[in-house]
Amino acid sequence: MFAKSISYFFLGLALLVSLALVILRPTPEFNYDFDQFFPQQDPDLDFYQEFKRTFENDNDYLLFAINNGEEDWLDSSFLAKSFQLQQSIELLDGVDSVISILSLKKPVIGVFGIRETQVLNWSSEANLKRTSADLSIYRSGLISEDGEAFLLWIKNEQNISKEKGDQVYESIQAEFRKSGIVPLAVAGKIQAQGDFVKLMQSEFGLFLGLSFLLILLVLTLIYRNWTAVLIPVIVLAVGVAWAFAWIVLSGRSLDVMSIMQPTIFLIVGMSALVHFFTHLSNELRTSEKELAIRSVFKILAIPVGLTILTTGLGFISLYFTTIPALKSFGLTTGIGIFVVFFAVIGITPGLLFLLPVKFPRANQSKARPFLLGILTWIFHQKKKIAFGFLGLSALCILLGTQVKINGFLLDSLPKDHPIQADLNYFDAQFGGSNPLEISIQAQSSEVNLLSFEALQEIHKVEEKLNELFAQREFISPVTLAKILNQAQNQGDVDAYVFPSPAQYQRMSRWINRASKEYEGRMISSDLKTARISGRLPDLGSLEMQKRREALEQFVGEEVDKNLIAFRWTGTAYLIDKGHESVTWQMARGLFVAFLLVGLIAGFLFKSWRISLILLIPNLFPLFMMLGLMYMLGVEFKLSTAILFSVAFGIAVDDSIHFMTRLKFELGQGKNLLYAIKRTFLETGFAIALTTLVLVSGFGLLIFSQFEVTYFTGLLISASLIFALLADLVLLPVLLLPMKKVWEAKNPGNLEE
Template identity: 60%
Template sequence: MFRKSTAYLLLVFAILLSVLLSIFRPIPQFNYDFETFFPQEDQDLYFYQSFKNQFENDNDYLLVALGSPDGELLSADFLAEASSVHTEIQKLEKVDTVISILNLEQPVIGVFGLSTRKVLDWTDKSSLQKTSENLDQYRSRLISKDGKSLLLWIKNEQNISKSDGDILYNSIKDIFSQHKIVPMAIAGKIQTQGDFVKLMQDEFGLFFGCSIVLMLFLLVLIFRSWWAVIIPLFVLIIGVAWAFGLLIYLGKPLDVMSVMQPTIFMIVGLSALIHFFTHLIKKLKEGDDKHKAIRAVFKGLVVPVWLTILTTSLGFVSLYFTTIPALQDFGWSTGLGVLVMFFAVILVAPGLLFLLPITISTSLQKSEKPSVLLAVFSWQLKHRKWIGFSFLGITLLCLALGSTLKINGYLLDNLPTDHPIQQDFEYFNEQYGGSNPLEIYLSVGSGANSLLDYEVLGEIDKIEAKIQELFGEGQIISPLTVVKTINQAQNQGDPQAFELPSKGQRQRMDRWLGKALESKGPKVLTDDKKSGRLSARAPDLGSLKMTALREELNEFVKQEVNPDLLQVRWTGTAYLIDKGHKSVTLQMAKGLGVAFLLVGIIVGFLFRSWRISFLLLIPNFIPLIWMLGLMYVLGIEFKLTTAILFTVAFGIAVDDSIHFMSRLKQELKLGKNLIYGLKRTYLETGKAIVLTTIVLTAGFGLLIFSQFGVTHFTGLLISASLIFALLADLMLLPLLLLPLKKIWEKKFKN
């Protein structure tokens, strides 16, 4: 396969493929949908989908806090300008409803029937002064706690697409610009997705460019020869182009996790090239003919390199067996891209090596000094027990520390705490009771006919009071809200009457309930009035605390709420995302279990021995435990985006072990004893392992500078795990093999 003529044919095929890709360029689509982090095949997800059909999405809204430029919120001029903004936004095509203190009308029921009056009237000074005295009821709801801003709650079209959401958000920003009003804070789905995608586009291009520069620097540093720099760099660029071209043609949009894929593809491809080129340079230094050396190197290494690429790919693909769509997409797409990189190496590199003149520089032909690796190998043979106990002690310590790690994730934990999006969300958390949707499904028990029955309303009132105690004083909307509003209307708009009415008052308001339920606003009841929703907003307290608070409310309901009158169930997007984080242990176990199984099968097939499969897993399992200890030291919590890194790290780290064992197998087949075979493997393959570890660590280390949490932690933790794996492969693996000396020599003896 690697004869000169065959290599040229493969190179021509690669060139034609690249030309076709440049002519029929795929158009990338960027997308960020946090609903892809929902656990699939889950009863709570199915329930939420049914809930949406009955009511609506709980996250199709935009929160906008408007403050007066001169600091006086309740000035007639500012309120008039803000009202114009409100009216213009309401007219936008994709806007369903806009609610604010500016258009809110208080119903009043008198002797002449139902009438309404503006909650805030600024037509003259007297009206403004009179109505502004009764606004405390709306603090933390439509007016900020500190009284410096008012809220626009903009409900957009349900299930709005990314492109329509961008258009709508830009239209809203244009209205603000025209009226020269700068919002104090904005938070919502259409804003967050747009800003996330923009940041993704910026980082995607940045890391792709930085990856090329880094690869160029590493190639110059390692090989110091123009052909050993130009050829790999060309191969890597071609491979990345093919990988993304294929993924885009398959309809895979680029999302938040795609930011790190160019770096992953390049460093995996470069690690493969380093193995080929290191051995090629060695043969050329020994005086071998160029053509024979190229053919011998690629023929001898293609299988072990293929196996290492395959195990890396399977490490990513194993994420497909989790239940989180975002992880599944990242897993299969990255795994496929890694395989494409291998084929780029095989199709392009041999042909270019045959085609271009190759020379070995004088500096590379000089006699080498005694290897540092030789000294290390000799030292570790003399200190076997000390090394073994050290690994055991560190591993047990990391296991103990890792067992104390908490599972905790935030809705926006992919962004740094000082990012503008985070700051805007924090503003709403502090001033308006929260920015995250909080949804509870309500249904009547067997002892009631309707959620509007007086006894049922009393049970809802208990729950609302408990929610405000647990989650803060943000606005709550439920069937009880409608009843409270009518009760206030029956008492001439008195704010103190916004409460659960007496039983007699409740009976007198039946004639008004129908009209109230038909008014615009969030739907809180089904037509048969047997099901409803309790909707609120809460701060993003993290999945750990939110889970504890939800359990506390569940316990309260169990003890204090009559199940024959009212049944409740948690639902909503925030609940599902928190549940996804909570399932992190299961997701990690699934990914690692599949990765262990697949790698064990591959290694067992390669070496025809279950003992070797088991031994090979030990030095690659230890770095994962050490990662737990590092997470404890750095204060990194478990969440979906950090748990998956264990599977990815295992798939990448096991490559070095396979290279080591493949070379040892060749040495033993030549009739050498185990000690000598380990020495030769340690000196030659060990050098390539060190170089590939440097390359991989530097490449993943580049990701540490990302603003996205998932990308940052990927760079940090995988870089550390690769260093841990290098120590385990070079310091521990040889010692694990020595006790089996007779078995090894007998097995591989000719």
């Protein structure tokens, strides 16, 4: 397969494929969709989908905080200009409605029925002074807590696409620029998605460029020959281009996790090339070029291919989680790694035959005395080493049990990003920007959710929510009762409270009629389903879980279960639930990774003992990651838990290289001790070198502004260093007890 003629054929084929891609010009598209972090095949997701059909999405809105600079915003000319801005935004395509204190009206029940009056009237200074004195009940809702700004709540089109959302947001910004009003803070789905995508595009290009610069630097330092540098650069550039072409042509867009893919593809491909080139440098000293190339690729194609397979499967194991974003990232990255490897074995031999290549002599030979000294020490200290690794593992497991599970809606975003500052402002002044949704369901056909008995139960729950979340204002059928109570008291702000039985009796003739205005937003047309909705700060999944449990306990003890039922739902709840399922997601991914690697090892070595021995040292870096997370204060969440299966898939590569070489040495009739020695000396340098390449590559990711990318770089780099120690120190110790078993068999035959 690796003869010169066949290698040239594959080189020509690769050229044709690359030219076809140049003609097709597949262009990556970036996207960030919160729905991709919902746990799939989950009854709560099914419930939310049904809930949305009755009401609406809970996060299709934009919040704009508006003030008048250093001046008071309660100025008639500024209010007129702001209202004109609101009206122009309402006319934009893609905008459903706009709510603010400027357009808010309150009903007043009089002799001739219900009439509506403007909450804030700036038609004259007298009217402005009179109506602005009654705005206290709107604090932290439509007016900031400090009274210095008001809220423009823009509801955009439901289920809006990323492209349409960008257009709507730009149109709204254009109206602001036209009006001369500069918003104090902005928050909302389509704004966050747009900013995420811009940052993703920036970092994608940054890490692609940095990864290539790193490869040039490493290759120059190792090989010090222009063709030994040029060939890997060409191969990896083509491989990465093929990988992303496959992702684009398969119809997938790039998301926040895709930022890591250029580095992953380049570094994994680079590590494979380092193995080939390190062994080729040895062969060229004793063999002719053509024979050396054929020999190296024939011998190493399978073991290097197996390491690529385990690395790819480490990512593909994420496909067996329940989070769409993780499934897509795992599948595209795993297959992309395979595509890069096909480029490595399909293009590299042809380029090596085509171009002159020289390698330095001294690197590996100088390392042999050092490696021999390490191996001698290992043989003399095997008991201490075994107990040392066992003790460290136990300590890290103990520390790992203290790591908390906690995630935030936008925790991937940099802490100093302008969006975070805006979110902090909304948390402090407007009760937050995260949606809260609770479904209310009548428990029998006789129950009317606007009956006084049902409203009492809902009011109890709202009171508990106020206690749990520091007096936030929520919207529910109780809101309608409060509005009508205020209306029958001539709009008195002090009457905006839950009605007494007598007050309810007075409004009963109006309440069903008034509910028609809120159908599909607050309550269903049959009055059997309703919602409590509001906005909260992003407290994190850990704190929200505690408060949800407190509310559920209260409902179980204080609410009439035969009357109505309450159920948490909504975007924030589903994302928090995804974070809370992180232990299961991690265990699921690791189990699949262990199973696949175990099957590969069993097939390769035809021994369950070898499979077990190969897996044991690769548990050590995972335990060390647990300990490191505890010491660094890193919490479990979707973006960190997935790293365990990924790290395992990459770390096991060195063990496969070691065990493959050991099998070869035993097949030559050597006894176990000598075979371990030969394996250690022949593969130790290559393993250390590829680990250096991998750590350098993944280390680049710590410069990312995204939390998920940062921790991927930090934790996987650390795990690879721990894996190197385990493979070069612990693995030989684990192999020594197998001496009698192997020597009782025919040398070279590892079958049980």
